[in-house]
Amino acid sequence: MTTVAFIGLGAMGYRMAAHLPQHFDSVLVWNRNVDKAKQHAAEFNTQAVTLAEAAQADIIFSCLPTSHQVDEIIHQVDIKSGAIWIDCTSGVPDIARTQATYLKSKNVSFLDAPVSGQTIGAENATLTFMVGGDAEVFDKALPAMQALGKLIKHVGGSGAGFAVKAVNNMLLAVHLCAAAEGFTTLKAHGVNLNEALDCINASSGKSGVTENVLSQRIFNRSFPNTFALLLLAKDTGIALDLVRDAKLSAPVIALSQSLIQAASATSDADSDFSAAVKMYESWSKITLE
Template identity: 30%
Template sequence: MKLAFVGLGNMGLPMAVNLVKANYETFGINRSKKKEEIFAESGGIVGDSLVQVAQEVDVIMTCLPLPSDVERVYLGEEGIIANGKRGLILIDFSTVSPDINEKIYNEAKKKGIDFLDAPISGGNEGARLGTLSIMVGGDKKVFDKVYPIFEVLGQNIFYTGKVGNGTVIKLINQYMVSVHTQAVSEALCLAEKNGIAFETLFEILNNSYAQSRIYERHYTQHISKEEYKPGFALKLLYKDISLVQKMAEKNTLTLPLGNQVEELLKEAKDSVFQDDDMSAMYLFMREQAK
């Protein structure tokens, strides 16, 4: 089975490299040529274009930052579906919206092409180690056919039903990630104002009901080290909570807490912290508290 991976970013590059390590012939395409060079140094093949790989490979995977990127890559004139061969399988690991998933699925079907939405969770470390959680929506027979690929990339692989279901679950995940991130940020500001050492707070709360994987991630990987190089950028968390809000509105549902978190993340997205890791929400809130 010949593969292609489009989007060699913080998540996509280690995922594509893992496929190479698993002895899949894998083409890589990225806007940044530097990432393509790193991929080639890891044994991958740099693809010439979307048109080329859409004709040559059996499976194309994408992991892209924005919904507009996903629509362009799949639905543009020079995109995958317009130029793909019959029998091609498409897998999108991006976080977009269920509506976009359904649009791509329907357009692909017209060309005899299959599509799965397969958003991921687990961060760069999960991508590097091949331990991601993968939430897959689409036709079950297609899921079964590419399951060995998912096994290379993740440890927790879930078939969720029809196309778009994986994205619905991922957006719910991102809603909770956003809320937990805000809670951690406010809690640390409160501790700091009261002279509580962060080390002490973490030791206690990490063994109490306040424990969460987000608190552990943010504190141990970033805040305690004062290192905010993005594993997942703050501006992307805002993008995700915005998608959550649109999904809620479509379902005539109000998320009172989500509304507040979205507003705060919008402010943070427009601040100097926008390109930092999402744990830098703590820095943003600390600035607000001065």
């Protein structure tokens, strides 16, 4: 029998962990807020446990806001020898490599396995996993990830998963900034935004932002908080660090990162990433609706 633990029951983790009891006999959950873990256990037939108990599982998932928080937990518990730690955090590639080396000395395998698909993907178990680490460990851990995701790819060695996720979210930021500017321009010229959106989504200018974010979050002014703007700002910073580490020139990435950082700095701490367009609206005095 394989025991699986899930550490971190935030907006994504809470929904992800809910699928595990359908595939494993013993599913342990831990959260800093103990009541939330108990609520999950009552709702999904998992077991709310201490952090020390979670660390004794055969497979350990973690999904926390930052790599630093994961690192703190890794260094404060005795992890079961032979376990596989799968970190679904949108983390820092260098920290993943350090964590993999440290855990290997404890006979624990580590995969950096961030996910994409937002809360709807977590709820429907259709997430995309981009996984870095040893290929043999990936093969062993694949069934556990298949319980949570639809597309699961091994993209390279330790840190590669975090790198792909950072670039993915950087592209999200680029598309969001470009869409905000483009549709502000259209409205300034009296164009019907909803009709224009239909045209663009049937044309070469479409993106995930135009196909999903504009109509479902911005034009209807709902801005549902499923992925924090603060976390997008963090991820764009990781992507820009990757550019600098490679000594590359990436002016679009650099500018978009600055814009997202500025939007985050001028927004409420719990703002959804889509609320970044409000910065553009404050500049232009044009509302995208």
